[in-house]
Structure formats: C-alpha cells, structure tokens
Amino acid sequence: MTVLVQLTPSWPPEDGIAPLGELLALARSRTGDDRQRLLLAITSLCETNPPAEEISEVLGEVLLMLARQVERDVRRTLAERLATADWAPHDLITMLALDEIDIARPILAASPLLRDDDLIVILVQATIEHQIEVARRPSLSGRVADAIIEQAEPATLTALASNRTAEISPDGVRRLVEHSRRIAALRAPLTRHPRLTDVMAEQLYQWVGTALRQAIGARFELNETDLDFSVQEAVDKAFRDSPAPAPVVESAEFEESERRLVAKLRAADQLRPSYLIRAIREKRLNLFIHGLAALGEFSVGEIRSALNATSPEAIYYACSAVGIDRAVFVAMIAEIRLLNGGSPGTYGAQVWLRGSISPASATRAFRALIREEQQSTV
Structure with missing residues (x-):
C-alpha cells in the first residue's frame, strides 16, 4: 500500500524533523517500522508547524490510518505527545482515548479536543479505569458530572468528589452526599468539598467517623453535641416506631x-x-x-x-x-x-x-x- 502525504514547501524542515524526501520514502514503504517512523515524523512536523485548515483533514486521515497499524508502545508515545495538542485530528484523539488505559490516560487527563459527548461515550463504553480518569479531568462540565453521578459507580463517584475543579451542581453534591451513606470512600473528600453546604454537612455528619465529624464541625461551626443528640434521637425514634423484632436463635x-x-x-x-x-x-x-x-x-x-x-x-x-x-x-x-x-x-x-x-x-x-x-x- 502506498501512502501519499500532501506537504507544502512552506514547512521548512527543522532539527530533528525528517526531510520531505525521507517522509515520502517512508510513505511508500510497507514495513511496520517505517510506518511507525512516518507516524512520529509527521507528528513532529505538525508540532513544529501546525497544519493549515485546508490540509488538516488529509493529515487526519493519514495519522488515523497509521495509528491503527502501529504497536502499543508507539501509540502510547503518540498519546503523550498529542495530550495537549489543539491541532490533532479529533477522530485520532477519540481513538486513543478509548485505547488501553496506559495509552488513554494522558489524553483523558488533558486533551482540549475531547467534547462532552466524547466523554459521555467513554463513560458508557470504556473500563472503570477510563471512567475514573474522566472523573478526575480538570474543569469537568456539569453535564459530564451528572452522567457520572447517574451511573453511581463507587470508584468513579469518589474520583469526582475529589475533583475540586469539576462543575458539580448543588443537586449533584446533594446526591453525592446521599451516596456517601453506602460508599464510605466518598465521605472524606465530601467533607472538604467547596460546594458542600451547611444543610448537606449536617446530613453527612450522620454517617462519618469521629475525625470527620470534628472536621465538619470546625468548618461549618456546627454544635457537635446537638448533632450527636439529633442522630441518636432519630435512631431511637425509628426503633420505637418499629415492631419489636424476634431474637435470632442459634443452636x-x-x-x-x-x-x-x-x-x-x-x-x-x-x-x-x-x-x-x-x-x-x-x-x-x-x-x-x-x-x-x-x-x-x-x-x-x-x-x-x-x-x-x-x-x-x-x-x-x-x-x-x-x-x-x-x-x-x-x-x-x-x-x-x-x-x-x-x-x-x-x-x-x-x-x-x-x-x-x-x-x-x-x-x-x-x-x-x-x-x-x-x-x-x-
């Protein structure tokens, strides 16, 4: 198979970047090693001289085709180099984001080209490790945060609660507090969460340990004795209102x-x-x-x-x-x-x-x- 790459003379070769003639020779080669060299050489050229709009689609098709053919170590190197690129082909970025987690991690953490729709697809289709990386993503949108909360996966919820830059709505934080009743790992990050309100803090107080109760009390200036009394009263009332259970009889x-x-x-x-x-x-x-x-x-x-x-x-x-x-x-x-x-x-x-x-x-x-x-x- 012959691969043709359209490159304009306005891109002068720089140190460390293959000359145009060498790129064309690599494009005509059928060997795997040459395809890997071609992929990384084109990437280096684009990093130094971002492609013009009229040829970005052509380069995108070439890069995507080559990326599908190279070994995982090369894909991992490519993902690390494209993690912050704003010129990279969108289809290539989404392909790398759905690759093995070691390859996908830098893309999920930093790529500016991943849209909310892309992230939601990853939450649905990819592994739990991918979902955790999405939840940790800086400045995560409220729409994606809501999708994470809706899935109610404990590890992903905990990663989201620990992400101080995520745009979680007040209702989203309330739902995280409710989930913390069954997911103990959520409690510590929620105690420190900037969007936790007084009302939510009182609810969270009911099922955390002594150290976290002290942290909540200090942050929100709550009366711990009154809260402890309220918790006990609620338990006692529930018990009084329930019929007396039969004792468990064991041989x-x-x-x-x-x-x-x-x-x-x-x-x-x-x-x-x-x-x-x-x-x-x-x-x-x-x-x-x-x-x-x-x-x-x-x-x-x-x-x-x-x-x-x-x-x-x-x-x-x-x-x-x-x-x-x-x-x-x-x-x-x-x-x-x-x-x-x-x-x-x-x-x-x-x-x-x-x-x-x-x-x-x-x-x-x-x-x-x-x-x-x-x-x-x-």
Whole structure:
C-alpha cells in the first residue's frame, strides 16, 4: 500500500524533523517500522508547524490510518505527545482515548479536543479505569458530572468528589452526599468539598467517623453535641416506631463453632474491633458476643447481661474498652437490637454523647455496671 502525504514547501524542515524526501520514502514503504517512523515524523512536523485548515483533514486521515497499524508502545508515545495538542485530528484523539488505559490516560487527563459527548461515550463504553480518569479531568462540565453521578459507580463517584475543579451542581453534591451513606470512600473528600453546604454537612455528619465529624464541625461551626443528640434521637425514634423484632436463635452447636473461630483468631492475633463490627453487620450476634468477651477479657455471661439490660450504657463501655469508635456505636446498637429481640433497652443517659473515654476507664465502668446489675437481681 502506498501512502501519499500532501506537504507544502512552506514547512521548512527543522532539527530533528525528517526531510520531505525521507517522509515520502517512508510513505511508500510497507514495513511496520517505517510506518511507525512516518507516524512520529509527521507528528513532529505538525508540532513544529501546525497544519493549515485546508490540509488538516488529509493529515487526519493519514495519522488515523497509521495509528491503527502501529504497536502499543508507539501509540502510547503518540498519546503523550498529542495530550495537549489543539491541532490533532479529533477522530485520532477519540481513538486513543478509548485505547488501553496506559495509552488513554494522558489524553483523558488533558486533551482540549475531547467534547462532552466524547466523554459521555467513554463513560458508557470504556473500563472503570477510563471512567475514573474522566472523573478526575480538570474543569469537568456539569453535564459530564451528572452522567457520572447517574451511573453511581463507587470508584468513579469518589474520583469526582475529589475533583475540586469539576462543575458539580448543588443537586449533584446533594446526591453525592446521599451516596456517601453506602460508599464510605466518598465521605472524606465530601467533607472538604467547596460546594458542600451547611444543610448537606449536617446530613453527612450522620454517617462519618469521629475525625470527620470534628472536621465538619470546625468548618461549618456546627454544635457537635446537638448533632450527636439529633442522630441518636432519630435512631431511637425509628426503633420505637418499629415492631419489636424476634431474637435470632442459634443452636448450641453453631455457637460453639463461633467460639472456636474467635479462639483461633485471637491465637493468631487477628481479632480486631473491626471484626466485631463486621460480625454485627453480617448478623452474627454470637460471634460478636464471644469476640467482644475475648478482646475485653470479659466473660460471655457479662456481655450477655449487658446486651439484655434496660440501657445500652454497659455494652457501650464494653465496646469502648476494646477500641470500637463511639461514632459507629449508634448504628451498631440499632443493628444489635434487631438481632436481640429489641434489647438492650433505651432507658438511661446517652453516655456516648459525652465524648471519648479511655479503654481503662471504659473497662472499669463496664464492670461496675455489671456488678450493680448482678446485685440488683440477687
């Protein structure tokens, strides 16, 4: 196949750029190496002397044809060189943007020639890695941001929330905050997002950890004690308005298997507070009971007494003693009640709203409450 390239004499060769005669010789060659050399030589010529409007279509067809025939390493080099070019053929840019992610990345990050329609096509057709790069793109338009939010892909949403230059509408930020309830990775970038409003911050506050709550409180001058109280009130109201659930009944054999699992985890130094939280989320109450007893060096009977008390105060102290963050306690106790027939009850002060407590102090408070409970039943 012979490839003809129209080049005008007004383009004098520069240092490092092949003479016109050599370009024509490369165009007549059928070898892969010569096609790669021709592609990069034409690119160098265009970088130095951007083509005139009347021949850009011809060059575009030539470059696109050559790019389809060369190896991936050459396409990657080409993508890096064309990433910021405003003269490059649009079809070539979109082809490179849909190529393997290592090739597409510089184009997705910087090419001024990618339009909103192109980016939306990439969101639909390309891999999750391509979608993340689109979400990170500087000055991303509101239209593309809305398309990302509509897809609701966690990794792409997180990349968008971290992009401070993206034009996200107030409704878009609100939807990101709603998604953050199920996508924990969204919470930190949203806490710092410039378009987060006071109302959205109060909503986000409900499901972030202690450090992020402090950051939100400091940024928006919110009263953390009042917000903590509001969160707890909402949980308590939801629980009171719901019918009392039946306790989860597990066989003695199943409970023994949970006890053995905890013993193995502890022996391997793999028993962590996060494991207990996961046990509750997976509705494995007996695993939680045995794990909490082992971590805190309490008896299983003491933990069961705390779980069946009229107040969640004792179980809060047990959880604090082993390092479970008070920020997750409100949600965790609600799940425990669903597994334990409604217990512990809601009577008593919400001690977790008073601030953090050291593990040693929590252990002493737990044992004191359990002793009082045992004495009152004698």
